[in-house]
Amino acid sequence: MTQERTIVEGRQWRSTIAAAQAGDRQALDELVAGWLPLVYNIVGRALNGHADVDDVVQETMLRAVDNLGSLRDPDSFRSWLVAIAMRQIRDRARRKQPDRLDESAAHEATDFAELTVLRLQLEGQRREVAEAVRWLDDEDRQLLSLWWLEVAGELTRRELASAARISRQHAAVRVQRLKERLETARGIVRALDGACPELREVTARWNGRPDSVWRKRLARHIRGCGYCGDARQAVVPAERLLVGIALVPLPVGFTLSLAFGGKTAVAATSVGWSAKVLGALAKPAVAMTAGASIVAGGAYVVTQPPADSPPRAAAPTAASTARPPAPSAPASPTPSPSPSPTRQPDLYGTVVDAVDQAPDPNARPAALPRRPESGITSSGGARTVMQHRGESVTLSGQGYVLVRWQIAPHDRPGGMTMPTWTGLKGKIFHIASGGGRRMDDVIGDGSDRGYVTGMGGPDIGYTVLPDGTQQMWQNEFFYVDGTVTLNVNENGASYGLTVFLSSWDSVTEDVRKGPDQGVIRYGLVRDNGKDTAPVPQYVTRATPADPATVAQRSRV
Numbered sequence: 001m002t003q004e005r006t007i008v009e010g011r012q013w014r015s016t017i018a019a020a021q022a023g024d025r026q027a028l029d030e031l032v033a034g035w036l037p038l039v040y041n042i043v044g045r046a047l048n049g050h051a052d053v054d055d056v057v058q059e060t061m062l063r064a065v066d067n068l069g070s071l072r073d074p075d076s077f078r079s080w081l082v083a084i085a086m087r088q089i090r091d092r093a094r095r096k097q098p099d100r101l102d103e104s105a106a107h108e109a110t111d112f113a114e115l116t117v118l119r120l121q122l123e124g125q126r127r128e129v130a131e132a133v134r135w136l137d138d139e140d141r142q143l144l145s146l147w148w149l150e151v152a153g154e155l156t157r158r159e160l161a162s163a164a165r166i167s168r169q170h171a172a173v174r175v176q177r178l179k180e181r182l183e184t185a186r187g188i189v190r191a192l193d194g195a196c197p198e199l200r201e202v203t204a205r206w207n208g209r210p211d212s213v214w215r216k217r218l219a220r221h222i223r224g225c226g227y228c229g230d231a232r233q234a235v236v237p238a239e240r241l242l243v244g245i246a247l248v249p250l251p252v253g254f255t256l257s258l259a260f261g262g263k264t265a266v267a268a269t270s271v272g273w274s275a276k277v278l279g280a281l282a283k284p285a286v287a288m289t290a291g292a293s294i295v296a297g298g299a300y301v302v303t304q305p306p307a308d309s310p311p312r313a314a315a316p317t318a319a320s321t322a323r324p325p326a327p328s329a330p331a332s333p334t335p336s337p338s339p340s341p342t343r344q345p346d347l348y349g350t351v352v353d354a355v356d357q358a359p360d361p362n363a364r365p366a367a368l369p370r371r372p373e374s375g376i377t378s379s380g381g382a383r384t385v386m387q388h389r390g391e392s393v394t395l396s397g398q399g400y401v402l403v404r405w406q407i408a409p410h411d412r413p414g415g416m417t418m419p420t421w422t423g424l425k426g427k428i429f430h431i432a433s434g435g436g437r438r439m440d441d442v443i444g445d446g447s448d449r450g451y452v453t454g455m456g457g458p459d460i461g462y463t464v465l466p467d468g469t470q471q472m473w474q475n476e477f478f479y480v481d482g483t484v485t486l487n488v489n490e491n492g493a494s495y496g497l498t499v500f501l502s503s504w505d506s507v508t509e510d511v512r513k514g515p516d517q518g519v520i521r522y523g524l525v526r527d528n529g530k531d532t533a534p535v536p537q538y539v540t541r542a543t544p545a546d547p548a549t550v551a552q553r554s555r556v
Helices: 002-021 025-047 053-066 074-096 103-108 112-120 124-135 138-151 157-164 168-193 197-202 212-224 238-242 265-270 275-281 504-511
Strands: 375-378 383-386 392-407 420-438 461-464 473-487 495-501
Touching: 002 025, 002 074, 025 053, 025 074, 025 112, 025 138, 053 074, 074 138, 074 157, 112 124, 124 168, 124 238, 138 157, 138 168, 138 238, 157 168, 168 212, 168 238, 197 212, 375 495, 383 392, 392 420, 392 504, 420 504, 473 504
Parallel strands: none
Antiparallel strands: 375 392, 383 495, 392 473, 392 495, 420 473
């Protein structure tokens, strides 16, 4: 099937390639635009979103354009282009080997595994395969970038072997070894998403970045652990999960510049401009920005200025635990556009929209009013783990929900874009906070992976909340009576949310655990049992295209 598809595609592109070789600008534009996604996927997956991805893609396309006249058989264009991409990847690896990547550049790079999950909306075991790529070595990722496309129907085995510069027999052996290592990496991803208490101890001093040492350490734990090694569902082979999967679309704002002096690259080549000159004069001005589009007629990709950078991380101040002056009455909010002409429900509740003072550690919480519990259904099941921007869970019914925070400044500190509740139909209340601590409580002396509070420390940086945002507790409890969606809007600082279906009994037990039971402080009951009880700070009945735009002082 893949071979037949290759022949058909070759015929479709033959005339375009011939026209581009003859100097046709429009044909060259079509050729570059048509094959750029394939090159981007190969390079992105091989380097896993390393900061050099854009440069390697740029250099690949420049070399292809510059040497297009040397291509004798248009039907072999894809093999030829893939081979160029792999040469650039290998050359980059040789150049970078003596020098370690600057840490700041690594943090700014786009994680291709995360991009794959978000752009293709992968779920379940497909998501697991994408995230497992982080745990592979560079050589394995290079081969995976080809094998993934072979399984997806974008490359043939002959093209894979040619690009990897090995025989088809050797390719079969290499691919089999790769699949074994990929399955080991998938096991690590599953285990880290699990709740094994021994694994938490093993990873207590892990910095959160996959590497070969931790891969071996975690794989060893999984082999000897009955909990982590017990697959709770049938594990589908990776090649079956990847069949027919689409290419990851180019990120919005990806810039590719192939113009010089008003001429296209092929025109410039025809009058003697070398790839080296073009490469020096046609570097992209912006690598990743918001709101851009590739335009046919391919002089440049049109980009908009990048969004404001997240605020720099700074240590929490005393204001984060001090009660602020009573806020003035908020301005009347701009009503969200209603998706239908139905009457807007009456407002209810109050919004926790100011930084409050942490209660005394020994202050026992008030009694938690009991609300009806007919049951909650969750789109993510009884336990939903969300770690990336764009992930969400929809809750429907009547009952209690726990949202557990995991702040990860050791992974990426800085300003936090808060999660939001959208598409509310009915009511939602912020009824209690627990987990034995607020996230800004002092939890140690900095020896625990650099943490001083749950928001970070001077060695690893701090996670910083937007001004006026209520400080979170480890566990935040909500009561849902209707339907609502919780969205992760991670941008800047790294964080994760785990959403559990809960109950009145569980909430009560959590908030009553205090210092005498080994935690920092008792919990806090916010619910008064009435419609004047607090609602979440970031909630709306609308369903905005970007959930991160929900107003901070929500009114529902």
